Amino acid sequence: MEQKRPCKGLCKKYRVKKLVGVGRYGSGQCRCQICDIWMDYRGCHLESGVPASVNNYGWICNCCNFKVRKNPRNKKSKEKLRETNSQKITTK
Template sequence: MGCKNICYRYKAERIFGVPRYESGHKRCSICEVFLEWDGRHCPCCGYMLRTKPKEGKSRQKMLVKSVKRI
C-alpha cells in the first residue's frame, strides 16, 4: 500500500519551541508527514505511526524526561 493523500487532511502544524513528538504529533514513514491523529496507524496507508524520534538530540531529551518521571 502506498500513500493515497488522505493523510494531508490530518497534517500537523508545527509549534515552534516545542518538539513535534512532545506536542503529540505522530509521523508516518511511508507518507513522510507529521499527523495529528489519535490512532496508532496512518489513516492513509495503514502503516504504524512513529511516536518517538529515531535518533539525535530529540531522542536523548525524551529519554531524560521519561527517566525523571520515574
C-alpha cells in the first residue's frame, strides 16, 4: 500500500536556518508547508523537472512534490498555491 504521507524526509538535507534580518524568500530560500520546513533551492525543482535556481519561480519540493512558498508579496499567487497543493502533482 502506498503511504499517504507526502514528506519522505528528503527535504531535511536541504534544511536551512531562518535568517534574521534578511528576507528569507529573497535569499534563495523557501518554505514547504507540506514538509513544514525551510530549505533552499537545492531541495526544489521546477515544473519542467530541472533543478530550481534562485532566480526561477514555481519551485516544487523534491521531497513531497508540492509547490513551495517563495514569494510572499504576491497574495494572489498564495491563493493559487493553495489550490495547487490540493491537486496531485506528478513529475516525470
